[in-house]
Amino acid sequence: MNKRVVAVLLAGVMAVSTLTACGSQKTEETAAPEEPQVENDGQETSxxxxxxxxxxxxxxxxxxxxxxxxxxxxxxxxxxxxxxxxxxxxxxxxxxxxxxxxxxxxxxxxxxxxxxxxxxxxxxxxxxxxxxxxxxxxxxxxxxxxxxxxxxxxxxxxxxxxxxxxxxxxxxxxxxxxxxxxxxxxxxxxxxxxxxIAAVQEKVKDQEPVKVLVYDSGNDGVFTCSGTNFESLLVGFAGGDNIFKDLNEKQWVTVSYEEVLARNPDVILIHDYDSPSVEEKIQEIKSNPTLSQLDCVKNERFATITLESVLAGDRMAYAVESMASEFYPELFTK
Structure with a gap:
């Protein structure tokens, strides 16, 4: 075999090797981790x-x-x-x-x-x-x-x-x-x-606002939400009136039992989360010498809402609907 033929054959082998190497590299790139596949109604962000x-x-x-x-x-x-x-x-x-x-x-x-x-x-x-x-x-x-x-x-x-x-x-x-x-x-x-939310507002617009005490917990007073708290806003859209909406320095405040008695809520809205339970909180309220004097406690006017429902997020309408149905049960009975 002359030198010219050998050179041609070697060139061919090198070319095949190069193509094979490129093919292997492409395969590795294709095998890289894929991005999460998420349903997005056909929407794309380039x-x-x-x-x-x-x-x-x-x-x-x-x-x-x-x-x-x-x-x-x-x-x-x-x-x-x-x-x-x-x-x-x-x-x-x-x-x-x-x-x-x-x-x-x-x-x-x-x-x-x-x-x-x-x-x-x-x-x-x-x-x-x-x-x-x-x-x-x-x-x-x-x-x-x-x-x-x-x-x-x-x-x-x-x-x-x-x-x-x-x-x-x-x-x-x-x-x-x-x-x-x-x-x-x-x-x-x-x-x-x-x-x-607009549908609820339309339904309660002619009602006298219900005076609401938000009860998260009680110890040396009632831990409740102020007027700057997102929950206070939702209470308002549901036809309620947070009795401590005038407190605006912090989102969460502790108020005295005597101040709660003086403001005389119509209903107590109790937060529901892991501990203590709603039932335990109601018992705390009923056994408290001051809170037990409230008419709403004597008449057992308690409403409940899960804590995550009154945090700003996806449950705004859900929270307003849920609270309104408890504030005005006569308007929302099916």
Missing amino acids: DSAYPMTFDNYGREVTITQKPQKVLTLGPNCTELFAALGLGDYVVGRSLINHSRGPLPEYADVVDNIPELNYSSATREAILTSGADFIYALDWEISDEGCNIEEVESYGMNVYVNSATTLEEQYQEILDIGKIFGVEETAEAFVEDQKTR
Whole structure:
């Protein structure tokens, strides 16, 4: 075999080897982990849509690409992701102890999301989670535990849930929808909330507002919500009047039993979460020398609401409907 033929054959072998190597490289790239497959009603967010910048209660949040691993710190935050069809993105949730469980329509999604922490999320759990985005109740991510600056230094974007008005919460929902490319779903969800709340308001508009004491717990007084608390807003939309709405320094306040007696509520709205139970709280109220003097206690005018239902999130309409049906049972009997 002459040298010319040998050279041609060698060139052919090298060419085949090169093509084979490229084919192997392409196969490895194709086998890379896929992004979460999430139902989004055909909506798409192209890479060109990023970066996105949002005003999150005075903080500027810039999203450079669609998040892939999310922590939802608070049952309201978790359920909102489920409501928007984004449950597959969530790799950890917290404050399960503040929940009586998700609404039935979201139960399958929420129950399949791993627990980051049963109670409040710990600093270590957050920082080692591998998440790239956090949607958190404002009191779940603070200087007392893992603060925003530290989390961001680990490459996690933080969007804080801190709404005190319906419009603020609607904007949070629309922002989450935009970040994850489900804007139409978010817009439809907001419109549904508005329609349902308006229907309740129409039904109770001619009624005298019911004076409401929100009873979270009692010890050296009653731990209740102030006028700046999102729950106070929901009570108002349900036809109630928070008797401590004039207190505005903090969202949660402790008031004396004597002050409750002086303001004389028509109904006591009791928070339902892990412990103590609603039944135990009612017994506390009935056995209290001061609270037992209230007419609403003598007449057993107690209403209940699960704690996650009065946090800003996906349950605004649900909470308003539930409370109104207890404030005005005669209007909402089927």
